[in-house]
Amino acid sequence: MMIKTVIKGDIVFQKEPTKFVTIKSGYITIENGKIASVSDALKVDGDYEFLDFDGKLVVPGLVDTHLHAPQNAFRGTDMDLELIDWLNKSPFSEEAKYSGAEYAEKAYGIFTEGLKNSATTRACIFATIHKDATVLIMNMLEDSGLVTYVGKVNMDRNSPDALTEKSADRSIIDTVSVIEATKNLKNTKPIITPRFTPSCSDELMKKLGILRQKYGLPVQSHLSENLGEIELVKFLHPEVDFYAQTYDNNGLFGKSLNGESFKTVMAHCVWSGDGERKLIKDNGVYIAHSPISNLNLSSGIAPVRRFLNEGLKVTLATDVAGGHTKSMFSVMVSCVQVSKMYWRLVDQTLPPITFAEAFYMATAAGGEFFGKVGRFESGYDADILVLDDGVIPSCTTLSPDNRLERYAYLNGDLRSGGICAKFVKGKRIF
């Protein structure tokens, strides 16, 4: 039997990156979890559930293409440190705790509840090296109703003892065991996750490429985030011309060694040069732009306008906990802000990113990584947020798209802060 739902509200969405389409008091019809129609009139036959959010904003759900679940526990602390010092102080000591089931259950419980109550509907998530804790969080996320990719992290060199897997084979065996243990989950899927080149041996990278191909999985990792990190990769891999080749040479960068394409998302790309950007484009790799993290860790500003001019796929990410917030609205704002600084201080040929463009990256562009997601178009998954911007005291009358901008700038990411309903694949999460 067909299940139909109609949502009424002030609809704001995009067909293209540079502008918004708005329908005041419009209707979205959902059929079997997918958008059936978006219209200024009620167009539906037969029985349906009617949800009246008149006066509230109805927008696509937000897609966070890069964050670290275990780092949620220390968000907003030790923010005076730069990447490598920070890694050693905060993430590495925290991630070691996830060898224990009790801690993992508590910390991942807080993380999952926070993500569920946020504006994020889909996410690409790093767990830790620990297989049991990774299976645990994948089950928690499945229960949340969100749709996510979750990676057991692989790392077998240049890491603290507690986070160094004993061998490449051990790392692969544990990865397989996570894949097998979670194969019946519907909304929570594994993703191959070499932490980053400095922490993965050549043998591990090679075996991950083979494993990826065997299971047909996507890949997530880090790329050209920080100048010190890039120097380290150069030292470890004098044989490559640029960092991305360390992934690509092992079939972990959007194309298998046999030429088959698969989805890959790389966080940061702040310092990717001409050759690296060309490979990103040729291989269809998604960039997870994480401006708040790049500020906090003194990494720099990714030239997003250049990426867009060159036709690269740019998505947005919180990068919890290099980024201190899980709010994708805050990431949009930061994306606009840092692009203004890049224009002002670095290259006046690259105009700032507009709010509309940032919103598109967080919805349609990020959604593409998950399939037909992130757009209000017939056949797309019904991932929908309802925002009550009436929580912002106001004495002005604004158009729905201006209200959305204001909401993004002024509001946090809290269910209590105005997100009054959230749907993923048509299912109401809260």
Place this chain on the structure above:
Amino acid sequence: MMIKTVIKGDIVFQKEPTKFVTIKSGYITIENGKIASVSDALKVDGDYEFLDFDGKLVVPGLVDTHLHAPQNAFRGTDMDLELIDWLNKSPFSEEAKYSGAEYAEKAYGIFTEGLKNSATTRACIFATIHKDATVLIMNMLEDSGLVTYVGKVNMDRNSPDALTEKSADRSIIDTVSVIEATKNLKNTKPIITPRFTPSCSDELMKKLGILRQKYGLPVQSHLSENLGEIELVKFLHPEVDFYAQTYDNNGLFGKSLNGESFKTVMAHCVWSGDGERKLIKDNGVYIAHSPISNLNLSSGIAPVRRFLNEGLKVTLATDVAGGHTKSMFSVMVSCVQVSKMYWRLVDQTLPPITFAEAFYMATAAGGEFFGKVGRFESGYDADILVLDDGVIPSCTTLSPDNRLERYAYLNGDLRSGGICAKFVKGKRIF
């Protein structure tokens, strides 16, 4: 009769900019609105009121040294525009509305309520050119219990008709009438407020300097915010070497023409050159660093580390509504973030600002503009915030100063977001 209050909690404060002093489960004694003692033991004689905030953070109140009350109404909108375009679109059209008592009452009511419920205890505020609306907001602020300087704005050239005062004399007469009408207010004081040089004729500037001296008032204005603005000042004033001289030549820049010193706060100073910075220092002028506004309006990054190295007085400000948020915690975070970008992208000899330094600017440094304010030291005004960081779900144990950093990064500025008590001059605001 002496009124004594003792506050118990996890006290975090500073004696110097680079570090925190923490007293877990400590005691602050307040006598007649002033800090009497800060200690790890209860030290008080006679009767006293005891307020037990054990487990919560107790920190100095935050001082916002630059914001525009009428711009509160459009916070977070039209953020894709640069300064001059934005001024014409948003602030100027909004500010014109404050000629009407009804609109002013509604909008300033929302503003005052928001500021009251925020973490801000003291502020330097721009109103509009309108005398009645300025007197109105000053009375509202007096009722709030906050301590503020409020300026009727002066502007008699290069502005839209509705915001151009008919003559310099008219502007002065209206300013005097605000000063006279508010002379009995205890916590809400007038401040001379030429909007900025482009909107004030030479005659008006000169008369404002004389007026300031007559009433012994402080001054607030804007300085070297944006490159386009600086070009405009150069065009209007070919006779000066740098922008600040347009104020200083009229006795509006920390020193009267007769050499007498007075308090002046200048917003931004993003592009102040060597000569201008020397004058800022020589005249003891306070800089209101407004990093969020400078990002939003594509102005640039003020080199705060250079300011500090040179011994300038740097305070922090939201600059509502170039800055979209009234949260001084968010301003601290942004101050740290942009200093990292300045270091990374502009000048590697100027290390980033630390969180401790940013907190100091928002408390002790800004407080100095108001007198003995912003420090937990005997004889200072008892401006105190109590923060319940238990609202942040957590599975880690942190020191009080790390908890404060986390609170600043993760929390907004809402009474409902964990600010559970606020005291100004020892009086509880909520």
